[in-house]
Structures are given as structure tokens and as C-alpha cells.
Amino acid sequence: MSERLIPYQPMDLAEPAALVAAIRQRRGGQFINLDRMLLHSTPIAEGWNHFIGEIRNNLSLDPKLRELAMCGVAVLNGAEYEFFHHAPPFIKAGGTEEQVQALRLIGQASFPATLFTSVEQDAVELTLQMTRHIKVDGDVMKRLQAALGNTITVELVSVVAAYNMVSRFLIALDINPEEHPPE
Known part of the structure; x- marks a missing residue:
């Protein structure tokens, strides 16, 4: 080593x-x-x-959507440390192990979108577009705003933006997972 x-x-x-x-x-x-x-x-x-x-x-955003976005950013950016720390809270917030495995396929044609609700699918699409292209399709934003309202949509966008920052810091400095994720 x-x-x-x-x-x-x-x-x-x-x-x-x-x-x-x-x-x-x-x-x-x-x-x-x-x-x-x-x-x-x-x-x-x-x-x-x-x-x-x-x-x-301290956000109003549903913890499951928050952790879904964090896990999605982690996968898209190749930040295993981030995924390691956010998959357990995703499950704790109501996600399933099957969904955790599905999140590892974000951005691929084989992503099993049907495992997620329509709002979760839009959150995944927001995460993908913000992380890969920065610009987000207006229809995705309209659906999220209609389903979640202004405050929660802004919070979801903020989570994706913040965790893109986190993943870039982790990768640039080669920060590795601990032996066990914290509870």
C-alpha cells in the first residue's frame, strides 16, 4: 500500500x-x-x-429522495465512498436492497426504473442530468415542481449540487471508505 x-x-x-x-x-x-x-x-x-x-x-425533503439523489451522484461520479455512506440511510428511509442494487445502474440502459415511483424516477433523472450535463430538461423540472412544490424541488436540486461537490472532493483526495459505515 x-x-x-x-x-x-x-x-x-x-x-x-x-x-x-x-x-x-x-x-x-x-x-x-x-x-x-x-x-x-x-x-x-x-x-x-x-x-x-x-x-x-434540516430539509423538508423526504429522506428517501435525499439519499436516492446522494447515491445517484455517487454512482455517476464513481465515488464509492459516498455510496458506501448513503446506501444504508437510503434503506433506513424506506429504500430496498433491490433499489440499492438498481441505483448502481443509474445512467445505463439497464437501469430498472420500474422499481421506483414516478417521483423517484424524476429525482433519478434530475440527478443524472445535473451530474452529467448540468442543464436539466424543463419537463423534468415541471413534473418535480408539480409533485413536490417549490421548496422541496429547490432542496432536491441543492442535494444533487452539494453531493456533486462532495464526490469531487472525495475522488480528488482519494478518500477511502472506513471499515464499517457509521450508524
Whole structure:
């Protein structure tokens, strides 16, 4: 195994104390490798913890749609770390193991869309279009807005945008999954 170009910060990092405590609180007490990389820059780690904390914990968006979008971004960008961390919450939010396996086929002709509701299919299409092409077909946006309303549609778009940022950070810095995903 080769040495990391930029090493992870240690698991027992104590400073900056307030930021370390806030991240540990959001994570249930333990850092994940993403946190350990972010903590090389206090301003980035602070902003990330606040922004992603809001995305993860304070939206009106249904958690299943949120995690579906996160898993979709992960697959499309080849960010296994992201998928590793978001497939379990997708299942916890009502997804099935069959749907998790289907999500690995997003963007392929063999994607089994019939395993998902029409709104979930539109969320998958939004994720695909935003991630691969940036621009989203107006009909997809109209269907989502009609089904979800303005606030939740904006939140869904924000989740896809935010997790595209996450995947790019993970891949560029070669951040690897931990042995077990956090609960």
C-alpha cells in the first residue's frame, strides 16, 4: 500500500476544539475519513460541517429522495465512498436492497426504473442530468415542481449540487471508505 499524498488527520485530533466537538456531535462521536481530510483547513471544515449538516438534517425533503439523489451522484461520479455512506440511510428511509442494487445502474440502459415511483424516477433523472450535463430538461423540472412544490424541488436540486461537490472532493483526495459505515 502506498503512502497517502495528503494524510488523514488523526482520529484523536483535539484542536480546534469547538469545531472538532461540532463534527463529532454531528457524526455521533467519531470522525469519518472525510472529516479527517477536511480538518486540514478549519474554514473549509467549519463551512462544510454547517452546510452539509443542514442538507443532511434540516430539509423538508423526504429522506428517501435525499439519499436516492446522494447515491445517484455517487454512482455517476464513481465515488464509492459516498455510496458506501448513503446506501444504508437510503434503506433506513424506506429504500430496498433491490433499489440499492438498481441505483448502481443509474445512467445505463439497464437501469430498472420500474422499481421506483414516478417521483423517484424524476429525482433519478434530475440527478443524472445535473451530474452529467448540468442543464436539466424543463419537463423534468415541471413534473418535480408539480409533485413536490417549490421548496422541496429547490432542496432536491441543492442535494444533487452539494453531493456533486462532495464526490469531487472525495475522488480528488482519494478518500477511502472506513471499515464499517457509521450508524
